[in-house]
Every structure is written in structure tokens, then in C-alpha cells.
Amino acid sequence: MANYLIRRLNLFIATSLLLIGILFYATHLFPVDLGYALSGIQYPTDAQEAQIIEDYRLDKGSVRQFLAYTGERLSGNLGVSVTSKRPISEELLLALPASFELAFVAGLIALVFGVPLGVIAALTHHSALKKFIMAGTLTGYSIPVFWLGLTLALWFGVKLGWLPISGQINLLYEIRPVTGFMLLDTLLSDSPYRIAAFRDALLHIILPAVTLAVLPFTVVVRITRAAMVNVMGQTYIRAAEARGLPYSKIVLRHALPNALIPLLKHIGLMLGPFASYAIVVEVIFSWPGIGSWLVSGIYQRDYTVIQSGILAVALLIVFSSILIEVLYTLANPLSRKEFYGSN
Amino acid sequence: MAQTKIYLDDAIPSPAMKVWRVFASKPQALAGLWGVGMLLLLTLVGHYLAPFAAEFQDPDALLLPPSWNSNGTVEHFLGTDDLGRDIFSRLLYGVQLTFGTAVAIVSSALVVGVIIGSISGMMSGLKSSILGHLLDALLSIPSLLMAILVVAVTGPGLSNVFWAVGISLTPQFVRAIHQTVHEELQKEYVTAARLDGANALQIFWYVIMPNVWETVIIQTTLAVSAAILDIAALGFLNLGAQAPQPEWGTMVLQGLDSFLTAPWTVTIPGLAILLSVLSVNLVGDGLRSALTPMRN
Numbered sequence: 298m299a300n301y302l303i304r305r306l307n308l309f310i311a312t313s314l315l316l317i318g319i320l321f322y323a324t325h326l327f328p329v330d331l332g333y334a335l336s337g338i339q340y341p342t343d344a345q346e347a348q349i350i351e352d353y354r355l356d357k358g359s360v361r362q363f364l365a366y367t368g369e370r371l372s373g374n375l376g377v378s379v380t381s382k383r384p385i386s387e388e389l390l391l392a393l394p395a396s397f398e399l400a401f402v403a404g405l406i407a408l409v410f411g412v413p414l415g416v417i418a419a420l421t422h423h424s425a426l427k428k429f430i431m432a433g434t435l436t437g438y439s440i441p442v443f444w445l446g447l448t449l450a451l452w453f454g455v456k457l458g459w460l461p462i463s464g465q466i467n468l469l470y471e472i473r474p475v476t477g478f479m480l481l482d483t484l485l486s487d488s489p490y491r492i493a494a495f496r497d498a499l500l501h502i503i504l505p506a507v508t509l510a511v512l513p514f515t516v517v518v519r520i521t522r523a524a525m526v527n528v529m530g531q532t533y534i535r536a537a538e539a540r541g542l543p544y545s546k547i548v549l550r551h552a553l554p555n556a557l558i559p560l561l562k563h564i565g566l567m568l569g570p571f572a573s574y575a576i577v578v579e580v581i582f583s584w585p586g587i588g589s590w591l592v593s594g595i596y597q598r599d600y601t602v603i604q605s606g607i608l609a610v611a612l613l614i615v616f617s618s619i620l621i622e623v624l625y626t627l628a629n630p631l632s633r634k635e636f637y638g639s640n
Numbered sequence: 641m642a643q644t645k646i647y648l649d650d651a652i653p654s655p656a657m658k659v660w661r662v663f664a665s666k667p668q669a670l671a672g673l674w675g676v677g678m679l680l681l682l683t684l685v686g687h688y689l690a691p692f693a694a695e696f697q698d699p700d701a702l703l704l705p706p707s708w709n710s711n712g713t714v715e716h717f718l719g720t721d722d723l724g725r726d727i728f729s730r731l732l733y734g735v736q737l738t739f740g741t742a743v744a745i746v747s748s749a750l751v752v753g754v755i756i757g758s759i760s761g762m763m764s765g766l767k768s769s770i771l772g773h774l775l776d777a778l779l780s781i782p783s784l785l786m787a788i789l790v791v792a793v794t795g796p797g798l799s800n801v802f803w804a805v806g807i808s809l810t811p812q813f814v815r816a817i818h819q820t821v822h823e824e825l826q827k828e829y830v831t832a833a834r835l836d837g838a839n840a841l842q843i844f845w846y847v848i849m850p851n852v853w854e855t856v857i858i859q860t861t862l863a864v865s866a867a868i869l870d871i872a873a874l875g876f877l878n879l880g881a882q883a884p885q886p887e888w889g890t891m892v893l894q895g896l897d898s899f900l901t902a903p904w905t906v907t908i909p910g911l912a913i914l915l916s917v918l919s920v921n922l923v924g925d926g927l928r929s930a931l932t933p934m935r936n
Contacts, residue, residue: 312776319778326793432668435925439917441869443876444892444910451903569808570866573784577873592877595788603792607785615780 394477669926753813
């Protein structure tokens with residue numbers, strides 16, 4: 298097992314280095330001065346220029362430059378933003394929690410509604426219902442997310458006027474960021490209107506979270522259904538039936554846990570598309586997360602924002618997919634067979 | 641009547657025939673196949689069918705609703721946008737930009753992916769793992785981020801979409817093919833062929849490849865639908881196809897200004913994207929359920 302964990306750690310380090318290498322290479326291709334692309338300072342004073350050359354070893358060979366670049370980025374020096382002139386790391390720390398909040402709520406919606414629906418689709422003998430669920434998920438899988446977001450915003454935001462369609466919270470509420478998660482911050486704040494602010498934040502998150510949840514929801518339903526159909530045909534389910542266990546107990550205690558294992562694996566594979574969708578959703582609903590930050594960065598050709606945004610998101614995805622893979626191995630004894638045999 | 645058939649038992653269908661029979665027994669899969677066929681046809685001849693040129697602006701018909709609305713006319717079947725351009729014609733022109741580009745990207749990614757994936761799958765040990773995992777870092781960059789990186793380097797445009805989406809799709813092909821080849825290589829029929837004296841190339845082409853095509857086909861349909869969605873999303877974010885081009889995602893972006901007064905400028909291109917992706921997915925779904933029982 299230790300061997301396996303070390304291998305995964307190596308994979309993480311190697312992939313991260315490769316990622317930084319890709320970004321390092323891309324930085325050289327940016328159509329601006331290298332020092333500007335690295336630091337974000339367009340017109341440096343002599344002292345700043347000397348500092349940039351010193352920091353990134355611009356007078357040395359490319360290997361030394363790469364090592365210096367890696368060191369600077371990993372130690373948290375991401376340069377300053379070209380447009381706001383503030384350090385990137387500050388802006389990143391403000392934007393990340395908002396994105397996490399949105400992704401977390403969307404993922405929660407997808408799992409809470411997706412798993413039961415997948416189980417129902419697998420167990421029902423009502424063929425019309427089954428077909429309806431499958432057709433619905435296939436359609437949900439095919440909807441362009443920006444179009445769905447716009448349509449939902451038009452109906453529920455503008456025509457019906459039920460839900461706000463922009464931002465994280467009404468700007469009238471002044472909430473001091475503690476955790477960065479608006480839903481928690483409103484509850485933690487000591488202002489007299491915190492319940493009203495919490496309700497407002499909750500209303501603001503509904504539309505973006507539902508839009509973002511559509512893709513993972515459809516995938517969760519389909520994977521759960523396929524896994525559940527597979528598990529219900531196994532002999533141990535028949536054995537449980539033969540012992541006379543109630544049907545609900547068979548499904549909940551014997552079938553569902555085993556059906557959730559393949560789901561875990563697919564969640565890991567889904568992270569990339571999910572992040573792409575999250576960027577689009579954040580742009581549509583002006584969610585102050587890392588996606589809209591990145592897209593405004595590209596509109597303004599803010600090279601430091603682009604680099605560090607991509608680095609942060611990609612590293613997060615690499616880390617979480619390796620974490621999910623490890624969890625999958627822990628949860629699934631069958632996948633451990635390989636290294637019991639070989640070691 | 642002359643008895644031409646001497647033996648009463650049925651002819652045994654070929655594997656391809658079996659797949660087709662299972663596939664054709666599902667009406668939704670066939671509908672998807674018709675849809676994809678139509679899209680392929682429109683990619684080639686859409687220009688000739690369009691009643692107006694893509695950039696033709698009719699100043700007398702600004703924001704005309706679709707023809708089923710009481711204010712619409714049949715001339716502009718799906719209405720016009722805020723510059724008086726015929727949406728139906730633009731959709732027909734856009735098939736080539738959205739669907740055609742998606743197919744082109746996927747075919748290039750497929751060729752590269754098959755080559756790298758099968759070479760790395762056939763090798764073993766460190767070499768294979770280096771080749772097989774070389775592109776994994778790219779796999780972890782989502783397609784949109786890749787596009788942002790490419791746009792930062794070269795500026796927006798449809799040709800950059802080609803690179804961005806292509807670079808993010810290729811590792812998926814490499815990984816899928818690498819894994820399948822690697823798995824097949826462990827099986828006993830390969831050992832049997834090797835004992836018969838087949839060399840590596842023969843094993844690869846005659847023994848393993850016939851069993852890999854299924855994975856390739858399934859992966860391709862998945863990739864086409866992902867590519868269409870990516871191209872449209874990039875067009876919508878103004879990072880892909882640029883303003884006057886009738887790419888479907890770009891059309892949604894352009895319709896956004898008049899979304900409240902004329903929702904069809906957004907709804908109709910969006911529906912076009914939805915229906916094309918849906919038909920590709922229906923075909924993919926049908927193929928998967930037709931191929932899976934054969935593999936087991």
C-alpha cells in the first residue's frame with residue numbers, strides 16, 4: 298500500500314512539474330516582453346527590472362530559468378495583476394473560495410438528486426419511467442451550458458422574477474469575508490441582518506448551481522443506474538434475497554455501497570469538463586470566482602492572471618483526481634488485487 | 641415455387657451485421673444516425689441551400705420573429721437578428737463552422753491518438769509509461785483553460801479553437817487506446833498468436849487492432865459531442881470564432897444584446913447546438929449498447 302501511495306505521489310509531482318513546464322514554455326510564447334509576462338509589471342523601474350531578472354534568472358540558461366520560475370511560483374510569488382496592480386496571490390485567494398462554494402453546492406445537488414434517481418431508473422419495472430429518465434439525462438448531457446444558463450436566467454430571473462441572476466449576494470449587504478464562502482460568512486457575521494443576508498446569498502446561488510449541476514447530475518444518474526443494474530445481478534444479492542432480507546435493506550445496505558464505487562471513479566474523470574462548465578457558468582452569472590476572473594484576464598490580456606489561474610485550476614484538478622483515485626483504491630478491494638499479487 | 645434454400649437454419653450474420661441489427665432495433669439510435677447524416681450532408685452543401693448569404697443584412701427586416709409567429713414571414717423562416725440577417729441561412733452556413741470543425745478536430749486528434757496510443761500500448765515498462773503518461777498533464781487542463789492559454793499566445797480565432805480543442809482531446813484518445821491495447825496484450829489469444837510465430841507488427845495489426853476499433857469508435861462519438869460543445873462555448877466566450885462568422889456559439893453571443901426583446905436570436909442557435917449534440921450522443925449511445933454485449 299505504501300508503495301502505491303508513493304507511486305501516486307510521484308505521479309502528482311511529475312504531472313505538476315510537467316504542467317509548470319507547459320506554462321513556462323507558453324509564457325515564452327506570449328507576444329510581449331518576457332519580464333512583463335512573468336511579473337506583470339509593464340514599465341518597471343530600474344530597480345524592479347533588476348529584481349525581475351534576479352528573481353527569474355533571466356540572464357541564465359533556460360534550465361536555470363525554469364527552476365527559478367518553478368521556485369517563484371510554488372513559493373507563492375505569482376506576480377502582480379496588470380489591470381489591478383495587486384498581487385495575484387491575493388486575488389486568487391479571494392476568487393478561489395467563491396468557486397469552491399459554487400462547485401460544492403452544484404456537486405451536492407447532483408449527488409443528492411442523481412443517486413436516488415439512478416437507483417430508481419435501475420430498479421423500476423415501469424418502462425416508460427425508465428425511458429423518460431434516460432432520455433432526460435441524455436438531453437441534459439447534450440445541452441450547451443451557456444445556453445441553459447441564459448434560458449434559466451431569462452425565465453426565472455427576468456420573466457418570473459423569482460431569483461437574482463448576477464453575483465454572489467446583493468451588494469447592499471456588507472459581509473466581512475472570513476472563510477470566503479458567502480453562505481458561511483453571512484451566518485458567521487454578527488450583523489443584525491445576517492439571516493436576511495443568508496437568504497439572499499442562498500437565492501443567488503440557486504441558478505448558477507442548478508445550471509452547473511446539470512452535467513454532473515446526468516452523469517451521476519447514468520453511472521449509478523449502470524452500476525446498480527450490474528450489482529443487482531450479482532449472486533450475493535440473490536443470496537441476500539434467499540435469506541429473506543427486506544428489499545429496502547438489500548438495496549440500501551448490500552447493493553448501493555457497491556454501486557457507488559464506480560461512481561467515485563467517474564467523478565474523477567469528470568473533473569475536467571466540470572471545470573470548463575464552471576468557468577462558463579461563472580461568466581454568465583457574474584459569479585466572482587476564478588473562472589470569471591480568468592476570462593476577464595484573457596479579455597484584458599492580463600498575462601499573469603492567465604498563467605496563475607490556469608496553474609491553480611490545473612493543479613487542483615490533478616490533485617483531486619489523484620486523491621479520488623486513491624480513495625477509489627481504498628474503497629474497492631478488487632482494484633488492490635494488482636499490488637497484492639505483485640509485491 | 642422452387643425451394644432455393646436447402647438448409648433451413650439461418651445464415652450466421654457477420655459481427656458487423658450483428659452490431660447493425662442491435663443498433664437499428666432502437667428507433668432513437670436510428671434517428672440520431674439520420675441527424676448525424678444530415679449534419680454531414682449540410683457541412684458539404686449547406687452553403688448552396690441557404691436562401692440568403694450569411695452576412696446579408698436586410699434593413700427592412702430587423703429582429704423579425706420566426707415564421708410561426710403572427711408577425712413573421714416565410715421568407716425569413718427562423719426570423720432575423722438585430723442586423724436583419726436571416727437566422728436560418730446563418731445556421732446553414734454555421735454547420736460547417738461548428739459541426740465541420742468538430743469533425744475535423746476529432747479526426748486529427750484521432751489519428752495522433754491512435755499512433756501514440758498504440759505505440760505506447762505495445763511497449764512495456766518505463767518507455768510505455770513515459771509515452772502513455774506524457775500527455776496526462778495536458779489531460780488535466782480542461783479544454784476551456786487550454787483554449788485560454790492558446791488564445792493568450794496567438795489571439796482569438798477559429799484556427800486557435802482547432803489547436804485548443806485538439807490538444808485537449810488528443811490525450812483522451814491516447815489514454816483510451818493505450819489502455820485497451822495494453823489490456824488486450826495480456827490476453828491468451830495474443831499469446832497464442834505469438835507462439836505461432838507472429839511478430840510484433842502482425843500481432844498489433846491482425847490480432848489486437850480488430851478488438852481496439854470498438855473503443856476507438858465509442859471514444860470518437862464522445863469526442864465529437866464534446867468538441868461541438870467546446871467550439872460553441874468558446875464562440876460564446878468570444879475566444880473562438882469571431883463576430884461576423886455564423887458559428888452557432890458566436891450567434892448566441894450576438895443575440896444576447898437583443899435577448900429580452902427577441903429571444904429567438906438566442907434560442908434557435910442554442911437549439912441547433914442541442915439537437916446536433918443530441919444526435920451525436922444518440923448514435924454514440926446506440927453504438928455503445930450494440931458493441932458492449934459483443935465484447936463480453
